Amino acid sequence: MEVGLVQILEGALLAAGEPLSLQRMAILFEEDERPSTDELRSAIKVVGERCEDRGYELVQVASGYRFQVRQSLSDWVARLWQERPARYSRALMETLSLIAYRQPITRGEIEEIRGVAVSTNIVKTLLEREWVRVVGHRDVPGRPAMYATTRQFLDYFNLKSLDQLPPLAEIKELDNLSGELGLELPPVLDGDLANGQDSPEAPGSQGDAVADETETVGDGEAAPEAS
Amino acid sequence: MEVGLVQILEGALLAAGEPLSLQRMAILFEEDERPSTDELRSAIKVVGERCEDRGYELVQVASGYRFQVRQSLSDWVARLWQERPARYSRALMETLSLIAYRQPITRGEIEEIRGVAVSTNIVKTLLEREWVRVVGHRDVPGRPAMYATTRQFLDYFNLKSLDQLPPLAEIKELDNLSGELGLELPPVLDGDLANGQDSPEAPGSQGDAVADETETVGDGEAAPEAS
């Protein structure tokens, strides 16, 4: 086998078992043989193209590139394991989505929107999974922790960045009373992360759109480095 | 991508993270679509052939088949896990400095000056690093070993002889400068640090030089991804 940049990257990506950033790929090489970022990018593109017709593909997620088994094979591959994959309760998913879309957010703020207490277990599970972390404390009495999502969260859900989360539904105003109701949202709600895509929800086709979102490397343009 | 037997096996082998036996491959399929052992064998052969010129290969081990990163790539792949060098403890540095300045010196004497016990590990580490060695035994009960610094110690610190180390008087100055160094000192020194920064006698040029050197230690390696 020829030992070239492409082969080294293939080997490293498979050995790592986790996404590799371009920076991390770079330090696989001694300084005097270290490829430039451009060289890495084009090698990565070749690595991606070489997956054509294979049972796996190269994708880019938040913390870098990884080989990933193709989703079309999941029916077969899932049978490798007896246990069903972990299911998460609605309460957990609601809490997680509030943290994802509204970060940084405190537990109290989550409870306000959900209308119920957030159990300590849910927060613990999310922290243990490293999907969320504490990014600071709100400067109010009690100094409650503020939570935000992590790169592991994005990696897990196969996303490159928060922009790729499905857009939030619109808030409609009370029609006959619009304007005078003072329906404007409190300040915390302003910076919706999905704001960039604040459009009304894409109907129907959304599922497909989501599936397309993780970029398969080699198919498209060289995506900007996530870091 | 065509979803064929070959692709399914590729995906399963990469997802499994452990060797797969032919039996285990077989149960990935519903009964009515389950390939025969012969079919599996020939598909596996194809899977192996498709690794030509890749950074990995298909190998057969006792419990089945698995993909394995090629041995010829180990130099690069090893750097994925290259551990960051540890840092020596303050206790070790103190011990080392006392051996340098007070050699030959016994462990008991070091303990007396430091006011705390010197752990066996510290001495072991210094001996292993070949920065200190035993040059004799003090003729007192227990005949404790006397430690001295070595030529390797001088070489590492780029000294021709111990004479090149600053006299103790200057070390006091160093202490005063340490606030600017970003070297962490125990809280007891806080008051002194403040003094040092105020004091006009702190020679500016020395401070700069020191600061530069310290940076090299701290930021030496290109930090890999935090994960």
Place this chain on the structure above:
Amino acid sequence: MTKSPKQSTQSIEENGSHETAALAAELLNVRPEQAEMPFAMVRGQAVTELPKDLYIPPQALEVFLEAFEGPLDLLLYLIRRQNLDILDIDVAEITEQYMRYVELMDAMQFELAAEYLLMAAMLAEIKSRMLLPRATENEEDEEDPRANLVRRLQEYERFKKAAEDLEALPRLERELWQASAAPPDIRSERPLPEVDMREVLLALGEVLRRAEMYQSHHIQRESLSTRERMSQVLETLKHDGFVPFVTLFRPEEGRLGVVVTFLALMELMKESLIELVQTEGFGPIHIKVKSE
């Protein structure tokens, strides 16, 4: 079921209206594993007093409670069940329904989360404000009593939807798997820590400060070259046993070197680390490590 009070048994069909049966079936669908339950276990009198169209077997009710994420979720359910637009809620009607659920749960002595009661109070308040005639003059300032509720419902609903969307995303270990292969054999070498001499010196400064040894003339005056030479002499003696005195001096080091070596030997003798041995007058002097 966690609670086992006295009970009479009634079947859904006997006692329930169509709506009840439908609701029960719906609820049971939420948790299919409950579906084998043939009878409703009903507890005492409280149940028989409940409005007929709301009769729900207690087990189902418990399932029902679990199926809701709180009062907002329950309200949304009630609204959606009637195909009502969230912007056009009939508060009186919804309040009444909500209250009946709450009473029902209360009657069943389920531990009702405080949030449900709080919402009940809020609904009652909105309802009463809706009933009050509005002062036309103040209409501009006056908020629709429902506005806050509607906003909260919408806000909750969008995150309920977001959670569903998130749940639907393909994710690792469910539809997707990280591909990995066994690494090659790797000889791992852990790099040794880097040390800057300044760190060593700072550490020393710290020890000295702690030991209050700055005053010690003993240390301050001592030349390091003497100390170093002491070590060298000991090292030589350790290997060679008896060493001729003269061999320790190297002419190429010059006068200073000779002095340093001599001082080192004096210091070593003072510390009783070496012995000088001279077997006869003016004979060669030998040095050895003391009693070794």
